[in-house]
Amino acid sequence: MKNNESLKRAVILCSGVVQGIGFRPFVYRIAVKYGLVGYVLNLGDAGVKIIVEGQKSRILKFIDSLKNDKPPLAYYSELVINWEEYTGEFDKFEVKPSDKSLKSKGVSYIPPDIALCDKCKHELFDPNDRRYMYPFIVCSHCGPRFTVIEELPYDRERTSMRDFPMCEECYSEYTNPLDRRYHAEPICCPKCGPRMILYEKNGEIIDVKDPIREAAKLIEEGYIVAIKGIGGTHLATKTTDDDPIILLRKRRRRPQRPFAIMAKNIETIRSFAVLDKVEEELLLSYRRPIVILKKKIPFPLSEHLAPGLDTIGVMLPYSGIHEILMHYTKDPALVMTSGNYPGEPMAITNEEAFKQLKNIADYFLLHNRRIVNRNDDSVVKIIDGKTVFLRRSRGYVPEPIEIPFFRNDDTTILALGPELNVTFTILKGKHAYISQHIGDVENLEMINFLENAIDNFKKVIVAREIHAVVSDAHPVFYTTRLAEKISNELSIPHYTIQHHHAHVVSLLGEYGISPEEEVVAISADGFGLGDDGNAWGGEIFIASYTQYKRVGHLKYVPMPGGDLATKYPIRMVAGLLSEILSYDELREILSLYKSSFKYGEKEIDIVIKQIRSRINTPMTSSLGRFLDAVSTILGICDLRTYEGEPAIKLEAAGCTGKIKNDILNNLEIIINSNDGIILDTPQLLYEVLELKNNGENIHDIAATLQHVIGEKIGEIAIQIARENDISRVLFTGGVAYNSIITRAIRKIVTKNNLTFITHQKVPPGDGGISFGQAIYGKMIYKDDN
Numbered sequence: 083m084k085n086n087e088s089l090k091r092a093v094i095l096c097s098g099v100v101q102g103i104g105f106r107p108f109v110y111r112i113a114v115k116y117g118l119v120g121y122v123l124n125l126g127d128a129g130v131k132i133i134v135e136g137q138k139s140r141i142l143k144f145i146d147s148l149k150n151d152k153p154p155l156a157y158y159s160e161l162v163i164n165w166e167e168y169t170g171e172f173d174k175f176e177v178k179p180s181d182k183s184l185k186s187k188g189v190s191y192i193p194p195d196i197a198l199c200d201k202c203k204h205e206l207f208d209p210n211d212r213r214y215m216y217p218f219i220v221c222s223h224c225g226p227r228f229t230v231i232e233e234l235p236y237d238r239e240r241t242s243m244r245d246f247p248m249c250e251e252c253y254s255e256y257t258n259p260l261d262r263r264y265h266a267e268p269i270c271c272p273k274c275g276p277r278m279i280l281y282e283k284n285g286e287i288i289d290v291k292d293p294i295r296e297a298a299k300l301i302e303e304g305y306i307v308a309i310k311g312i313g314g315t316h317l318a319t320k321t322t323d324d325d326p327i328i329l330l331r332k333r334r335r336r337p338q339r340p341f342a343i344m345a346k347n348i349e350t351i352r353s354f355a356v357l358d359k360v361e362e363e364l365l366l367s368y369r370r371p372i373v374i375l376k377k378k379i380p381f382p383l384s385e386h387l388a389p390g391l392d393t394i395g396v397m398l399p400y401s402g403i404h405e406i407l408m409h410y411t412k413d414p415a416l417v418m419t420s421g422n423y424p425g426e427p428m429a430i431t432n433e434e435a436f437k438q439l440k441n442i443a444d445y446f447l448l449h450n451r452r453i454v455n456r457n458d459d460s461v462v463k464i465i466d467g468k469t470v471f472l473r474r475s476r477g478y479v480p481e482p483i484e485i486p487f488f489r490n491d492d493t494t495i496l497a498l499g500p501e502l503n504v505t506f507t508i509l510k511g512k513h514a515y516i517s518q519h520i521g522d523v524e525n526l527e528m529i530n531f532l533e534n535a536i537d538n539f540k541k542v543i544v545a546r547e548i549h550a551v552v553s554d555a556h557p558v559f560y561t562t563r564l565a566e567k568i569s570n571e572l573s574i575p576h577y578t579i580q581h582h583h584a585h586v587v588s589l590l591g592e593y594g595i596s597p598e599e600e601v602v603a604i605s606a607d608g609f610g611l612g613d614d615g616n617a618w619g620g621e622i623f624i625a626s627y628t629q630y631k632r633v634g635h636l637k638y639v640p641m642p643g644g645d646l647a648t649k650y651p652i653r654m655v656a657g658l659l660s661e662i663l664s665y666d667e668l669r670e671i672l673s674l675y676k677s678s679f680k681y682g683e684k685e686i687d688i689v690i691k692q693i694r695s696r697i698n699t700p701m702t703s704s705l706g707r708f709l710d711a712v713s714t715i716l717g718i719c720d721l722r723t724y725e726g727e728p729a730i731k732l733e734a735a736g737c738t739g740k741i742k743n744d745i746l747n748n749l750e751i752i753i754n755s756n757d758g759i760i761l762d763t764p765q766l767l768y769e770v771l772e773l774k775n776n777g778e779n780i781h782d783i784a785a786t787l788q789h790v791i792g793e794k795i796g797e798i799a800i801q802i803a804r805e806n807d808i809s810r811v812l813f814t815g816g817v818a819y820n821s822i823i824t825r826a827i828r829k830i831v832t833k834n835n836l837t838f839i840t841h842q843k844v845p846p847g848d849g850g851i852s853f854g855q856a857i858y859g860k861m862i863y864k865d866d867n
């Protein structure tokens with residue numbers, strides 16, 4: 083070196099998403115480019131450490147490039163640069179083995195699972211490439227991450243790829259700094275990597291040269307094939323033929339629930355669905371979620387895919403397995419629904435797949451790579467111009483959400499969610515890590531899965547100690563009892579939070595709204611235990627993170643038979659109308675709907691008796707239940723076979739109807755009472771019945787009713803905001819998936835110069851509850867300690 087004065091050493095700690103996205107190779111390339119020596123290595127907390135020595139001006143250029151030319155998926159939460167004296171200890175730049183014990187300064191996390199990149203896809207279909215038609219092809223920019231990782235730092239030996247020692251060729255790519263697969267941890271090839279195997283349902287191997295091609299052929303012939311992929315197992319059938327779908331519904335015991343489908347490409351999607359620019363970008367993004375799209379009319383695929391709905395959930399292939407499968411498929415799309423038996427988590431091991439799906443699938447296309455973290459497909463829908471999560475899982479987990487006003491301390495809170503659609507959340511310092519979709523935790527299998535998932539997740543995000551655990555206020559939920567158990571075992575506090583307040587906190591936290599601010603919050607869903615012991619679900623609060631006052635709600639109505647009224651919404655019709663009709667009048671109307679009762683006419687008397695005596699008849703203010711009742715009275719859906727079905731079908735009916743100004747609009751249904759502002763839903767339902775009897779178009783009634791509900795709730799929120807000098811109105815809970823209601827509230831609220839806020843990063847439904855619980859837990863913990 084000519085000028086010793088300008089020789090320096092820089093020690094750089096990178097935090098954020100810097101492992102598992104081709105970051106070290108990138109650092110290597112720019113260090114070599116600027117003639118610097120030193121090393122780069124992965125740290126135990128998903129951060130990266132770099133030491134470079136050389137001319138100061140070159141180090142500065144290196145840092146510039148580090149900031150500006152980073153790989154597309156890299157993200158810095160922090161970049162700490164320390165200048166030190168030049169030592170001359172290095173003679174080259176290298177990638178050093180990871181150091182588990184070292185930590186970076188900021189918060190780091192591994193990226194979610196990344197869809198196959200374009201370069202890999204090109205090689206996959208290039209007959210001259212050595213990975214031609216090899217389903218596990220990946221590079222340092224793509225492939226599974228969260229689903230294969232056991233613990234940090236992210237290296238092959240701590241992923242399920244450790245079962246497959248690299249062959250010589252792969253090793254030379256892995257160690258060649260100029261190769262795209264330099265340090266690509268899941269690197270493999272047909273010689274050394276995992277492979278697909280096709281099985282009969284009795285577990286016998288079917289010896290074929292190309293198992294995926296054979297599976298595609300079997301699907302084409304009308305069979306149901308279980309296909310193990312990245313985060314779990316799907317059940318696949320044709321989409322152009324009714325019979326295999328009907329059969330799958332029968333075997334899967336899913337008479338009505340919509341099935342997601344995987345399409346070949348964007349062009350094929352256009353042949354059966356309508357999509358805009360935002361939806362197209364979502365479908366093509368490396369996250370590859372299922373996007374809920376409007377069906378094209380007429381719909382060229384089977385109507386049995388999504389019966390009674392105007393929409394269909396569609397995704398594009400996201401791994402080599404799926405690319406090859408779709409390549410050999412003649413249909414424009416295949417059913418790709420989660421392969422699990424009702425009440426059990428999706429199968430991830432081959433043994434589970436055979437055990438759970440032996441009476442559902444005809445053939446099994448499996449592979450021999452372990453799935454470490456089960457991860458269902460994510461589901462999103464564009465509502466009122468905004469992206470909304472129905473399920474936030476593959477492609478998003480474990481990305482954290484930052485809560486800006488929390489300190490980045492060591493306090494770690496675990497929140498377990500409610501009972502249905504559960505996710506859990508670990509809040510570490512100011513970062514909330516929402517887990518993958520767990521499902522309905524209603525039995526021991528699911529609680530086991532939840533416990534295992536928590537253990538694995540703690541390793542992946544390096545959460546060693548938990549300081550408090552939070553659950554729903556419902557005392558008998560499995561998750562509440564698990565929270566109690568964890569609290570006892572670890573001797574840590576267990577906090578509970580009311581269900582609808584947790585929904586609200588989730589939305590407050592998503593926007594980082596100040597803890598000092600009060601908002602008006604509409605929290606509407608199917609069910610959550612209220613403070614008065616009733617079943618809440620149509621609530622209007624004045625709320626902050628730690629407090630809420632219930633200032634309005636839907637009128638309490640009897641729910642004869644409790645849960646039975648959820649499954650058979652005609653019982654909700656009875657409960658609602660019993661508020662304004664005599665029992666004789668009620669009996670007369672219900673007789674017209676006797677086929678909607680499970681036991682027909684004789685059940686009507688029982689239901690009326692239940693309402694009279696209030697035996698096994700809780701009171702509810704649920705908007706979800708009210709929408710179910712409307713759906714039944716309009717003849718749209720009178721049996722709930724999946725969560726939200728009657729209300730979802732009511733929305734679908736409304737989407738094809740007209741909102742009319744001359745019906746349902748002159749009703750005095752907002753009542754100021756000692757119990758707050760009440761929305762008189764029985765009156766509204768009665769009007770709907772009258773309209774139907776007068777021959778009004780069902781779709782128009784559906785559209786108008788949902789619009790009016792949104793307007794009225796909006797009016798109540800506006801009144802409360804005015805009286806209390808509040809500027810923001812929030813809308814959360816499962817009903818926020820309803821596009822007609824959401825649009826109506828937004829319109830009226832913004833017209834009145836108030837700000838309207840809905841979820842965009844966290845699911846509005848119960849999948850978002852744990853996020854709210856965790857934030858509440860940290861607030862309380864902070865005050866306690």
Ligand SMILES: [Zn+2]
Nearest residue numbers: 199202221224
């Ligand atoms: Zn790639």
Ligand SMILES: [Zn+2]
Nearest residue numbers: 249252271274
């Ligand atoms: Zn190999």
Ligand SMILES: [Zn+2]
Nearest residue numbers: 607610816848
């Ligand atoms: Zn809820």
